Amino acid sequence: MTPLISIKNLSISYKQKFALQHVNLDIFSGKILALIGPSGCGKTSLLNCLNRMTDLIPDCLVTGSIQLEQLELVNSNIDVNQLRQNVGMIFQKPNPFPLSIQENIHLPLREHAKLSKSEQLGISEDLLKRVGLWQEVENRLTKPALSLSGGQQQRLCIARALTLNPKVLLMDEPCSALDPLSTEIIENLINQIRHEITIVIVTHNLAQAKRLSDQTAVFWNHNQCGKLIEHDQTKKIFESPTHPDTIAYIKGLQG
Amino acid sequence: MTDKTLSQDLICGFIWCVALGITFMFCWILFDIISHGIPEISWTFLTSSVQQAGRSGGIGPIIISTLLILLVCLCVSIPLALATAILLSEFSNSHQRFTRLISTSLEILAGIPSIVFGLFGNAFFCIICGLGFSILSGGLTLACMVLPILTRSIEIGLRSVSDDYRLAGAALAIPRVKLLWRIILPAATPGLVAGLMLGIGRALAETAALIFTSGYVDRMPGSLLDSGRALSIHIYDLAMNVSGGETNAYATALILLVLLLVINLVAQWLSHRFLYRKVQL
Numbered sequence: 001m002t003p004l005i006s007i008k009n010l011s012i013s014y015k016q017k018f019a020l021q022h023v024n025l026d027i028f029s030g031k032i033l034a035l036i037g038p039s040g041c042g043k044t045s046l047l048n049c050l051n052r053m054t055d056l057i058p059d060c061l062v063t064g065s066i067q068l069e070q071l072e073l074v075n076s077n078i079d080v081n082q083l084r085q086n087v088g089m090i091f092q093k094p095n096p097f098p099l100s101i102q103e104n105i106h107l108p109l110r111e112h113a114k115l116s117k118s119e120q121l122g123i124s125e126d127l128l129k130r131v132g133l134w135q136e137v138e139n140r141l142t143k144p145a146l147s148l149s150g151g152q153q154q155r156l157c158i159a160r161a162l163t164l165n166p167k168v169l170l171m172d173e174p175c176s177a178l179d180p181l182s183t184e185i186i187e188n189l190i191n192q193i194r195h196e197i198t199i200v201i202v203t204h205n206l207a208q209a210k211r212l213s214d215q216t217a218v219f220w221n222h223n224q225c226g227k228l229i230e231h232d233q234t235k236k237i238f239e240s241p242t243h244p245d246t247i248a249y250i251k252g253l254q255g
Numbered sequence: 256m257t258d259k260t261l262s263q264d265l266i267c268g269f270i271w272c273v274a275l276g277i278t279f280m281f282c283w284i285l286f287d288i289i290s291h292g293i294p295e296i297s298w299t300f301l302t303s304s305v306q307q308a309g310r311s312g313g314i315g316p317i318i319i320s321t322l323l324i325l326l327v328c329l330c331v332s333i334p335l336a337l338a339t340a341i342l343l344s345e346f347s348n349s350h351q352r353f354t355r356l357i358s359t360s361l362e363i364l365a366g367i368p369s370i371v372f373g374l375f376g377n378a379f380f381c382i383i384c385g386l387g388f389s390i391l392s393g394g395l396t397l398a399c400m401v402l403p404i405l406t407r408s409i410e411i412g413l414r415s416v417s418d419d420y421r422l423a424g425a426a427l428a429i430p431r432v433k434l435l436w437r438i439i440l441p442a443a444t445p446g447l448v449a450g451l452m453l454g455i456g457r458a459l460a461e462t463a464a465l466i467f468t469s470g471y472v473d474r475m476p477g478s479l480l481d482s483g484r485a486l487s488i489h490i491y492d493l494a495m496n497v498s499g500g501e502t503n504a505y506a507t508a509l510i511l512l513v514l515l516l517v518i519n520l521v522a523q524w525l526s527h528r529f530l531y532r533k534v535q536l
């Protein structure tokens with residue numbers, strides 16, 4: 001099977017200091033890939049390369065190659081906005097715009113397609129239903145999005161990202177600011193969309209990685225520089241890891 | 256134990272004293288101006304022309320001149336300051352030499368005494384540009400003077416808007432200009448208005464920069480190329496050079512305060528109407 005995204009010998013450095021080195025990783029279409037590992041080993045940095053958010057960080061240098069369906073992403077002269085429409089992103093901290101709930105959906109929608117008001121309303125209703133938010137916000141669509149709870153805000157952000165119909169969704173610890181109930185709702189949501197969209201999710205919650213993902217990649221810090229130490233089917237990583245650091249890290253799941 | 260609470264009480268008391276002192280000083284100034292100024296205020300005082308160097312008559316032409324000078328100043332400085340602030344906070348990073356150069360220039364400009372701006376304005380706008388002593392010269396000089404404060408405070412206002420919105424916008428492929436217009440500027444409105452008021456306050460209070468540029472002719476200006484006397488200069492003149500002018504100086508000072516208040520309210524209203532309403536914070 002040919003991978004949707006293929007990462008070859010990728011290194012990322014900030015101000016000449018490497019954050020991640022020599023990563024080789026394939027991401028397959030329609031699968032969920034979990035990135036796990038201790039803090040500071042470059043998971044977020046890797047995610048940021050996949051939709052070129054690294055462009056926004058001064059002094060961030062990326063080398064190597066990332067191919068998304070034959071399109072070279074690293075340092076290439078591509079239409080970044082086009083890329084970001086195909087590769088959506090959910091942040092650790094829910095970050096809806098300071099607009100009304102429905103305008104959060106309509107703003108990106110209008111930006112990328114010419115739609116009438118009623119079409120916009122129809123699409124936002126669909127999306128809010130998909131993320132299971134519709135019943136909760138049906139009567140307050142014009143109220144500020146910032147008045148929602150954290151979990152609701154995060155689901156709104158997912159709905160907002162889905163407006164662009166991305167092929168890939170990058171999620172950076174999407175549940176780390178949420179309580180277990182909201183986390184469960186988001187996990188159910190991920191399970192619902194997993195067949196239509198390729199997901200790369202960073203998580204510190206090993207149980208979550210185990211529950212959700214098809215593949216898992218384990219990152220580790222060697223000499224203050226992130227390395228990919230092991231990647232395989234999630235089942236394999238959790239049942240019979242080979243790398244000693246992975247074994248120690250997975251043990252945390254039982255301990 | 257008691258020692259600790261005692262010292263806490265002392266510090267607390269001291270802070271209260273300072274706060275009360277400041278409030279008292281403000282109220283005293285206000286009371287002084289209002290009590291001396293209010294008997295003179297009438298519709299004729301506001302509209303009629305200056306007589307006997309200001310001892311009698313009103314301040315009609317002076318109010319008009321002041322407003323015109325302010326208008327010229329703001330029409331020039333607001334777009335420049337806004338553009339510079341947007342460039343500094345949104346479209347460049349603080350490591351670039353170019354950005355640092357602009358920032359440093361602005362800081363130096365902000366530190367220059369206003370009398371120097373007056374002399375510069377006189378040499379450049381009045382003489383070299385041939386505008387003479389005029390409202391235009393005065394307004395342009397003031398624009399140079401308020402540019403640094405205006406730019407700095409607008410920049411701070413923009414920077415105080417959470418980066419989360421910029422990240423979210425970028426990830427959703429929303430063009431930066433669109434994001435700026437739809438989210439960042441509206442969310443920064445309170446900061447922008449505060450900066451604007453700081454700039455207007457400084458412009459209205461200015462005498463030194465205006466004496467050499469807009470001059471002190473107290474007739475009604477016929478065009479922007481006429482000389483016109485600003486309120487602050489009128490107050491200065493009445494208080495220092497005209498014997499028996501104190502009461503009218505007070506009355507003019509009161510008008511200046513009211514003008515500041517009115518401008519503040521108008522700025523609040525306008526910004527709310529056209530910018531702040533676009534976001535729901």
Ligand SMILES: Nc1ncnc2c1ncn2[C@@H]1O[C@H](COP(=O)(O)OP(=O)(O)OP(=O)(O)O)[C@@H](O)[C@H]1O
Pocket residue numbers: 014015019038039040041042043044045046057226
């Ligand atoms: N903008 C930046 N400028 C400089 N260094 C950075 C920047 N972002 C990340 N780094 C460095 O790169 C390394 C990797 O950071 P990254 O955020 O990718 O880690 P992470 O695996 O996502 O960690 P966490 O699990 O805590 O989110 C860290 O050492 C960090 O200090």
Ligand SMILES: [Mg+2]
Pocket residue numbers: 043044045172
């Ligand atoms: Mg991270």
